[in-house]
Amino acid sequence: MKSRLNWDTPLQFIKGIGPYKSGLLKKIGLITVEDLLFYLPFRYEDRTTIKKIAQLTLNDVQMVSGEVRSTRTVVTSKRHLKIFETVIEDESGLLICKWFNQPFLEKVFKAGDKIILTGKVGLNRFEQNRKEMTPLSYEIINNESDDLAIHHGKIVPVYHETEGITSKYLRSLIYNILGEDFLLLEKEKLPFSLIQKFQFPSQSEALRELHFPSSQESFQKISQGKSPFHHRLVFEDFFILEIGLTLRKNQNNRENKGLSFNIDGEMEGQLLKTLTFKLTDAQKRVLQEIKRDMKAHVPMSRLLQGDVGSGKTVVALIAMLIAIENGYQSCLMVPTEILAEQHFFNFAPFLGQLNVNLGLLTNGMTKREQTEMLERIANGNCQLTIGTHSLVQERVQFKNLGLTVIDEQHKFGVMQRMTLKKKAEAPDMLIMTATPIPRTLSLTVYGDLDISVLNELPPGRKNIHTRLFYEKQRHSTYAMIEKEIKEGRQVYMVYPLIEESEKLDLNAAVTMANRLQNEVFPNFKIGLLHGKMKPDEKEKTMTAFKDRKINILVSTTVIEVGIDVSNASLIMIEHAERFGLAQLHQLRGRVGRGSFQSYCFLMACYPISEDAKRRLDAMVKTSDGFKLAEEDLSIRGPGEFFGTRQSGLPELKVASLLKDGQILEEARDEAIKLLQKDPLLDDPENRGLREVLLKRWNEKLDLFSMG
Helix, strand or coil, X not given: CCCCCCCCCEHHHCCCCHHHHHHHHHCXXXXXXHHHHCXXXXXXEEHHHCECHHHCCCCCEEEEEEEEEEEEEEECCCCCCEEEEEEEEECCEEEEEEEECCHHHHHCCCCCCEEEEEEEEEECCCCCCCEEEEEEEEEECCCCCCCXXXXXXXXXXXXXXXXXXXXXXXXXXXXXXXXXXXXXXXXXXXXXXXXXXXXXXXXXXXHHHHHCCCCHHHHHHHHCCCCHHHXXXXXXXXXXXXXXXXXXHHHHHHHCXXXXXXXXXXXXXXXXXXXXXXXXXXXXXXXXXXXXXXXXCCCCEEEEEECCCCCHHHHHHHHHHXXXXXXXXXXXXXXXXXXXXXXXXXXXXHHHHCCCCEEEECCCCCHHHHHHHHHHHHCCCCCEEEXXXXXXXXXXXXXXXXEXXXXXXXXXXXXXXXXXXXXXXXXXXXXXXXXXXXXXXXCCCCCCCEEEEECCCCCCCXXXXXXXXXXXXXXXXXXXXXXXXXXXXXXXXECCECCCCCCCCCCEHHHHHHHHHXXXXXXXXXXXXXXXXXXXXXXXXXXXXXXXXXXXXXXXXXXXXXXXXXXXXXXXXEXXXXXXXXXXXXXXXXXXXXXXXXXXXXXXXXXXXXXXXXXXXXXXXXXXXXXXXXXXXXXXXXXXXXXXXXXXXXXXXCCCCCCCHHHHHHHHHHHHHHHHHCCCCCCHHHHHHHHHHHHHCCCCCCCCCCC
């Protein structure tokens, strides 16, 4: 075993595992020795203080060890609860232990078993002199003469379990592997200079200590996530990720010679003269960052973050005009047809004055319209194309695409983004999002992009007042809606469904539009908008709403992005508990675009989950998109936020984007410094790092084409 064991050794070849157990371990992502060693405990138990039964105190959580004397299952007559009971004995006395609604334990415990239990101690209801415990955890410790030191008399790790794999089994397995000499011989992944700089322990020492803390002092720091061992492994995790991202970015810059645009044209000035507003300082700053990229000889890859209403679209339009004035085509890809159509109709008057040929391509167009549009794109007659994901179709061929802009990029997959980029040799790419990204995610998921932030709203914008309501308060919300309309304002009412479903007890847009018109607001004009309507019907409805011919627009989430009606002052979101935090924030951004006070009403219906309640409370507390993004990341976790599991990045083994943001920034700075000194990791000190990069990024990215 010792002669064959290394990081890549499959677990099934290790003594005590075999094919069956390795199959169970694979279910929790444990395939190799390295996977197992980086499967860190989620908590620890201090078994240096195991008490005798006679020493147990009431109402405290304590640990006790004993032998099972008897077991039985009791079914209560009133509530039909199944209670599994065991009587535990040690030399000092007896203890009753009870588990509720866990009848499977009948097959787990048998008389004579030696067990360790942790739980709160009270008195038995019927025998007041008899102590009773409701265990929080248990472990059977039979036949432990060989590995007593692993499970007793020390601080022991507790691991997440799966069917057939207990924490005790994992503890023994990891303890034995950590005792192997191979760990001392493994190459360090981190350069020695970094280990010295940060006074890091070795990787093997860090792993041993995080699995089996050697002292109370070490245990206290480890349990708080503040130990040098934790710091070392988290830093390594982030450092390898950031090295890979920086290498990818550097490689793209080396291999792809981009277009160098003249940024001093006349169209920008001509456009600005036609606008009814002035650019904010933030817009001017971001424009300079974009122009600097467009002037350079490497392709622009920039992420533009801006909260709802911060003015990203006009910045993108100016960038597209720069490309057009240089003789190239531009395209703008947006997530919905209604947004594509709105951009088209909003851009048309401005671009008409600049003699720019504008085009629209969506799947909702007729085949004839699509064919004509494809011809215009292919022959270069269409200088600026606005479209949905239809733009990534193979039949869409640009004559000379210079700039691609993707709006609300999280609505598109990574492959769609790359497909659009391949429509030309090396076009510049600007990616926009109104869903602010927590800094930790922007340094990882978008770590190969340059980032610009629009952190300033146009002058005169007032904070939107957000309030949470429940069904019993519906009449008061209707009264406030009526008040707003009588004062000349307009209202959105958003529903999660188009039509009512037999399976879901939810209000739906079509049904509610009729009810609101006929029963609730008969004196007001109600409009209806949803994704299944034909393009001309949607445009007709939106035009009527903009022209104030509609008082209340009943809609689904098709209005989530891009709809801009400055007279709309109130949005009411029905079944708000069903929406994600980012979506709620986007919907709220449909109002607050004028100079008067605006409101967002969140109408929630029971039952409401804990996560949904956190989302709604966060919406009421703040309108800051970045604070909401941090809360969203906290609620959902990084795996779900923005679909980062599909981001094409290697998995982090130890590091947490939620807890370890400061270490991430530290690791990123060091990664950039290292690659400035050794761009291809040729230095002998960096060979171990190079090897792990090739292994960890294998098939994720074409990272090294450098021999």
